[in-house]
Amino acid sequence: MSKGLPETRTDAAMSELVPEPRPKPAVPMKPVSINPNLLGYIGIDTIIEQMRKKTMKTGFDFNIMVVGQSGLGKSTLVNTLFKSQVSRKASSWNREEKIPKTVEIKAIGHVIEEGGVKMKLTVIDTPGFGDQINNENCWEPIEKYINEQYEKFLKEEVNIARKKRIPDTRVHCCLYFISPTGHSLRPLDLEFMKHLSKVVNIIPVIAKADTMTLEEKSEFKQRVRKELEVNGIEFYPQKEFDEDLEDKTENDKIRQESMPFAVVGSDKEYQVNGKRVLGRKTPWGIIEVENLNHCEFALLRDFVIRTHLQDLKEVTHNIHYETYRAKRLNDNGGLPPVSVDTEESHDSNP
Amino acid sequence: MAATDIARQAGEGCRTVPLAGHVGFDSLPDQLVNQSVSQGFCFNILCVGETGLGKSTLMDTLFNTKFEGEPATHTQPGVQLQSNTYDLQESNVGLKLTIVSTVGFGDQINKEDSYRPIVEFIDAQFEAYLQEELKIRRLLHNYHDSRIHACLYFIAPTGHSLKSLDLVTMKKLDSKVNVIPIIAKSDAISKSELTKFKIKITSELVSNGVQIYQFPTDDEAVAEINGTMNAHLPFAVIGSTEELKIGNKMVKARQYPWGTVQVENEAHCDFVKLREMLIRVNMEDLREQTHSRHYELYRRCKLEEMGFKDTDPDSKPFSLQETYEAKRNEFLGELQKKEEEMRQMFVQRVKEKEAELKEAEKELHEKFDRLKKLHQDEKKKLEDKKKSLDDEVNAFKQRKTAAELLQSQGSQAGGSQTLKRDKEKKKTREEKSISDRTCTTPGKHPVVPCALVVCAV
Numbered sequence: 125m126s127k128g129l130p131e132t133r134t135d136a137a138m139s140e141l142v143p144e145p146r147p148k149p150a151v152p153m154k155p156v157s158i159n160p161n162l163l164g165y166i167g168i169d170t171i172i173e174q175m176r177k178k179t180m181k182t183g184f185d186f187n188i189m190v191v192g193q194s195g196l197g198k199s200t201l202v203n204t205l206f207k208s209q210v211s212r213k214a215s216s217w218n219r220e221e222k223i224p225k226t227v228e229i230k231a232i233g234h235v236i237e238e239g240g241v242k243m244k245l246t247v248i249d250t251p252g253f254g255d256q257i258n259n260e261n262c263w264e265p266i267e268k269y270i271n272e273q274y275e276k277f278l279k280e281e282v283n284i285a286r287k288k289r290i291p292d293t294r295v296h297c298c299l300y301f302i303s304p305t306g307h308s309l310r311p312l313d314l315e316f317m318k319h320l321s322k323v324v325n326i327i328p329v330i331a332k333a334d335t336m337t338l339e340e341k342s343e344f345k346q347r348v349r350k351e352l353e354v355n356g357i358e359f360y361p362q363k364e365f366d367e368d369l370e371d372k373t374e375n376d377k378i379r380q381e382s383m384p385f386a387v388v389g390s391d392k393e394y395q396v397n398g399k400r401v402l403g404r405k406t407p408w409g410i411i412e413v414e415n416l417n418h419c420e421f422a423l424l425r426d427f428v429i430r431t432h433l434q435d436l437k438e439v440t441h442n443i444h445y446e447t448y449r450a451k452r453l454n455d456n457g458g459l460p461p462v463s464v465d466t467e468e469s470h471d472s473n474p
Numbered sequence: 475m476a477a478t479d480i481a482r483q484a485g486e487g488c489r490t491v492p493l494a495g496h497v498g499f500d501s502l503p504d505q506l507v508n509q510s511v512s513q514g515f516c517f518n519i520l521c522v523g524e525t526g527l528g529k530s531t532l533m534d535t536l537f538n539t540k541f542e543g544e545p546a547t548h549t550q551p552g553v554q555l556q557s558n559t560y561d562l563q564e565s566n567v568g569l570k571l572t573i574v575s576t577v578g579f580g581d582q583i584n585k586e587d588s589y590r591p592i593v594e595f596i597d598a599q600f601e602a603y604l605q606e607e608l609k610i611r612r613l614l615h616n617y618h619d620s621r622i623h624a625c626l627y628f629i630a631p632t633g634h635s636l637k638s639l640d641l642v643t644m645k646k647l648d649s650k651v652n653v654i655p656i657i658a659k660s661d662a663i664s665k666s667e668l669t670k671f672k673i674k675i676t677s678e679l680v681s682n683g684v685q686i687y688q689f690p691t692d693d694e695a696v697a698e699i700n701g702t703m704n705a706h707l708p709f710a711v712i713g714s715t716e717e718l719k720i721g722n723k724m725v726k727a728r729q730y731p732w733g734t735v736q737v738e739n740e741a742h743c744d745f746v747k748l749r750e751m752l753i754r755v756n757m758e759d760l761r762e763q764t765h766s767r768h769y770e771l772y773r774r775c776k777l778e779e780m781g782f783k784d785t786d787p788d789s790k791p792f793s794l795q796e797t798y799e800a801k802r803n804e805f806l807g808e809l810q811k812k813e814e815e816m817r818q819m820f821v822q823r824v825k826e827k828e829a830e831l832k833e834a835e836k837e838l839h840e841k842f843d844r845l846k847k848l849h850q851d852e853k854k855k856l857e858d859k860k861k862s863l864d865d866e867v868n869a870f871k872q873r874k875t876a877a878e879l880l881q882s883q884g885s886q887a888g889g890s891q892t893l894k895r896d897k898e899k900k901k902t903r904e905e906k907s908i909s910d911r912t913c914t915t916p917g918k919h920p921v922v923p924c925a926l927v928v929c930a931v
Contacts, residue, residue: 165564166564166753168515169564169565170755172510174759176504176506177693178758184499207496236493237490238497240500241500241502284773286773429499433499433505435505438509442615454610
């Protein structure tokens, strides 16, 4: 912070007193650092409380997308994450078991409340991903969906008479489920992540981690990390968006050690040591979902919800959305027109 | 190619789902707040009021510091705005405070345009923000917000009513910024006069349709306190940075021979209320109102003024972009047309001038020819005259010699009679030759009758 320059300020003040037909638009002067020992309490820090109250009143939106082949436990994991039935499992569908011929995008919204905080959670499921024989370009519908959400937001923002709070349907986080083969990433995985890491925050997750032993797990994770690096795939938290040293060290730790998280999901409770825990019961023992020795679900949950939820939204808004907007405004006419579907489909956000 | 099939279920009716345990997103407000704290807050206050009403002192008192600055004189030719930015820090919250003050407000003899610089300043801040928002590559989250969040309007403590300047200015400002009127230097008014004054002010504001900022009463937590405060508007404040010892504490006060006015004593003035409302309770609301109400209004008006409309029924995405381009092309086309017009006009003028010049040239030539001809005629005439004169001179000379010859012969032969007779003869001969000459055909050169002056022998 530069120290105040009284001379220039009074000079500038003097020059402003010279008669002029128009006042100069206020260029903020170099801020003067006031000695932090104020002569008494003003109450500026109450703004934190004011802001908190306001945000609690307005509530939050969060949109999470899960991508992966069928049977990897996506819906279960989401239910475990949010401790409620927010995602209906494929096996419980009443219609006949049909593998969708195309990649479908299903977005379901729920309102959950905790501690006075209301959150509108939207889970976007992608059944049919990677399930066909020929999976070429199966990420395209997903990319298109994500861009459509950006487009919607942009249209609202550009309006003359804007809504007070633009409904935010942009995808804030995309959990990509990696199949626990134990070898390496599949070409489909690489292709998907390569294309989508530029438009959305991708968090790779190793699904059904209870099929690997601890050594296999750590080896697999290392290999996956290496492959992601070699292919230039930047998953969340991206290195380039670390703002200060503190963030960097924290995120480096997560990037190099924990990610990708090897998780197990479950929504059934069992009695272990007198406590009721979420877990999976097998003949050889009960896998506790929230036990850090068993799997990294708790890490994932804390990472996504308790510490980085707001950051996910910020990165989506400030970086991915701005990139999309700049591109759109720059080569308007170069992009193919957005499909008419968006105008026909009704708004799901009240 | 796999086509998309977007199905949106549970559209309007998002059901509320109960949670089976602690998820942890109740820390979300904390996450949000932490982010804002690390970014820092900014707050911009505009103080409008006549010179000498204690604006700077009040700011010093409100924020418990001494902001540097010199008091202004009364001799400003126009209203100017002076802006200063300060960085305040309290516990872990950093606030970038900008205080804008009017200089010379109400000092001029003709105050018709006094409000104008203020309105232009506020608009300029909105404009800067709008420009940033419309940019292609923008940095909104790092942008230093300079829009005015609160406008404190200082009312002079006359005790009677609002001045017309006050009414006019507040009316112009109420749709652009949150106006909070305060009665300055209120230690000049007694308590009973004060209540009457406040009632008069509020009724005048209402009757003139001035919308001052009302503290929000929709949030239950603050509704009650805000409601009571709304009844106390406008606040009567006193500012002071001097501290005096009252009892066993140091308090900010002003000392008079008849007593001491304590700034933070609620019975003496409303300073504490103002501070509560402005900073401790409603700072965030002021910022939000500025952004969502005043700024949006400005933006809407500005864009409509520029000719943009919202998307029509058969709109394509980005009518903004296309309208922009269409307007730009239109503008360029107009420019070109104007250029063409000017060029044509220029060409025409040049032609006209050329024609004129040509005409003049022709005339000059003609004149020259005429004159030349005249000159030649004259010359010829003169030459003719000369010739005839020469002829006559020669003829005379001949006769002279002949006469002299005769004379010499006559003088030898006869006497003077013959001389006389010769003279006579000569004369008659002269006369004859004259008559001969006068009778000569015009084939010979014309006779100039006066040439015979020569006959004096």
